[in-house]
Amino acid sequence: MTQTRVKQNVTATMEDYLEAILHISEQSGQARSRDIAEQLGVHRSTVTSALRGLAEKRLINYAPYRAATLTRKGRQIAERIGRSHEQIETFLRDVLLVPKRAARENACRMEHVVDRNVIQRLVKLGQHLRSRPRRSRATLAKAISSTTKETPSL
16 A cells, blocks of 8 residues: 555545545446535535546546546556445444444545555454454443443444
8 A cells, every 4th residue: 555655646635536536437437527526525626636636647537528537557546445445434333333424434534544454454353353242242342432422332
């Protein structure tokens, strides 16, 4: 993950754009500037600037007034970020018992900075904990609730 960022100099914001283009393309067949702006909560002029930068890095194919498409490298980055997001969100929600919305929001921030190796360890820990008897999960919920104001539900 770090190597990709250093070689490509892909920022977290750029990763968000790539991920948005992937999701929008999969849902509607094409990623238009207005759809990207809506999904990311930014102005269309901001999207245009970002798309130009991604095109310069050869991560997307883009021309004004046309839909953006991912290049092979752009798709690889978007899919990696998407997988990381899903795995982190699942861990936060299912293991740490973080409410769904908070898990999604935190995963969006964490997906850009957590190493792939660490994510794999979180996945393995989550699998192990989910395979434990309910009493172990209750113990975990009790431990977590002692550090937060909310009482997690099983």
